[in-house]
Amino acid sequence: MTYLYSRSSDAPRRAGKTRSALLGAVALATVAAVGGGAALPAFAQAPQTATAPAATVPSFADVVDRVKPAVVSVRAKAEATQSAASPSARPDSNLPDFGLPDDHPFQEFFKRFRGQGGQNNEGPRFSQPRPRQGASQGSGFFISADGYLVTNNHVIDKSSEVEVLMDDGRTLPAEIVGTDPKTDLALLKVKEGGPFKFVELAPDAPRVGDWVLAVGNPFGLGGTVTAGIVSARARDIGAGPYDDFLQIDAPVNRGNSGGPTFNQRGQVVGVNTAIASPSGGNVGIAFAIPSETVQNVVTQLREKGTVERGFLGVQIQPVTKDIAASIGLPKSEGAIVARVEDNGPAAKAGLKAGDVVLSVNGKPVSDARDLSRTVASLNAGTTATLQVWRDGKQQDVSVTIGKMPSTTTAAADSKAGTEVGKLGLNLAPASATGDNDKAGVAVVGVEPGSPAAEKGFKTGDVIAQVAGQPVQTPADVKNALEASRKDGKKSVLFLVEAKEGTRFIALQIPAA
Structure with a gap:
């Protein structure tokens, strides 16, 4: 018997008397109930305990039974390499x-x-290394009865042979139909052993908080099922130019790559691709490629074996608060055009450096990466309507989307130049840095800790415009700064060409 805490030394004795009284009351209640005697007073009756309804515990067993046969383990053998x-x-x-x-x-x-x-070289020698065949292991899932299946590109990259281990224990060879490294997706085809159980891609994106299931091959343990929720959407983890990941907290580990994440209807909402982990194991932060992206990529890989993306022909960057203030934009939104490529779709449509793209075909653009994804999803040859911010007002620009080609960037050499104001910039005409045909003003020095250094200016950058005006000499930069100060502006916009591409940088105008 467990005693309640009491300061009195006779607590056990009193507790024993209380227990006897209760037992007696219970006995009387039992006699009355069974023998039909008179009802006891209310205080002597045994308390009536209400039966609480059983808690509803979610079960995913029915969903698992339907989808698990469509999930496979993917094994890829790489080309034999000489290894030490x-x-x-x-x-x-x-x-x-x-x-x-x-x-x-x-x-x-x-x-x-x-x-x-x-002199004595009689000791034993170690044998020369022999070529060894690398291998990788991940997950995948069938999307059609005739054997098409999806996995991650990094699972089968540079492989010479691919095979899939079925849920029923069979091992079947697979061929690579096509890959898309930019989204880390690959489409495979299994020709033997069909028809196959398959699953569908979800037509709608899940909401944050929705239950999801991850099925795959973690650490080689095929057919593993874990559950969690969608923790966040539209995550950019720096994996590629079109990052738009779902974040889930369902346990995902090495070997889950390429495996599906399901909603409660058994539809694929994402392809598990990466985890955030200091140890390499699950810490509850995993990332999945959303089904919308998968559908677009897989359709093109199936039809063409490659992925074509829309192309606008501009270099863009996010609109910061400083940039928005310098161009009169009410809030920092959209993507600002840093450079328009010659003879590209944007140039032919009349788009200009300094324009801020606010929407595409009526869909708002949240930032530069959002614009990249939106344009890339458009088919070449289609016409899109861009709403842009130019000269302090909105206007529409109609552009015919092109097909994405490769791009190049340029940079300037650095030599001694002229100090400009209190910005911490040392400038010289770009034409004087070794390229006589180079336009603009070259940054040949940046003072550490200066406003320019804090905003990301680097030696080798070339300033093409200041406050929307082309500049060729350090004096042009000074004059543009002075003109902006007289106009009452607190910051001025620099158009800068760098090794990484062309971008806008907004700097606070120093005091006179």
Whole structure:
């Protein structure tokens, strides 16, 4: 018997009396109930305990039964490569050096085993490394009865042979139909052993908080099912130019790559691709490619074997608060055009550097990456209507979308130049830095800790415009700053060409 805490020394005795009284009351209540005696007073009746309804515990068993046969383990064998015994091996040996200095006493011991011990080279030698075949293991899922299945590109990248391990234990060969490294997706085809159980891609994006299931092959343990919720949407993790990941907290580990994430209807809402983890294991933050992206990529891979994307012919960047203030935009939204490529779709449509794209075909543009994804999803040859902010007002620009080609960037050399105001910039005409045909003003020095350094100016950048006006000399930059100050502006917009591309930088105008 457990006693309640009491300061009185006779608490056990009193508790015992109380227990006897209660037992007696219960006995009387039992006699009255069974024998039909008179009802007891209310205080003597046994308390009536209401039965709480059983809690409804979600079960995903029915969904799992439907979708699990369509999920497979994907095994890819890479081309045979010559490999050393250790990544820290010395060039003259297959034996690792363990990071020892050259004058360490053990080095003499190692040399003898390498056959390099001076005159006596009779010691045993280590065999030369033999080519070994690399392998990777991930997950995938069938999207059609005739054997098309989806996985991650990084699972089968550079592979010479791909096979899938079915849920029923069969191992079947697969061929690569097409890949898209920019979204990390790949389409495979299994020709033997069909028809196959398959699953559908969800037509609608899940909401944050929706339950989801992840099915895959973590650590080689095929057919593993985990559950969680959608933690966030539209995550940019720096994996590619079109990042738009779902974040889920369903446990996902190595080997889950390429596996599906399902909603409660058994539809695929995402393809598991990456995890955020300091240890390499699950910490509740996983990322999945949304089904909308998968559908677009897979359709093109199935029809053409490659992915074509729309092209606008501009370099863009996010609109910061400083940039928005400098051009009179009410709030920082959309994507500002830093450069318009010659003879590109944007140039032919009349788009200009400094325009801010606010929407495409009526769909608002939240930032530069959003614009990139939206344009890339459009088919070449289609006409799109861009709403842009130009000269302090909105206007529409109609543009015919092109097909994305490769792009190049340019940079300027650095030499001594002229200090400009209190910005921390040392400038010189770009034509004086080694390229006589180069236009603009070259940044040949940036003072550490200066306003220019804090905003990201670097030596080698070329300033093409200041406050919307082309500049050719440091004096042009000074004059543009002075004109903006007289107009009452607090910041001024620089158009800067760098190795990474062309971008706008807004700088606070220094005091006179």
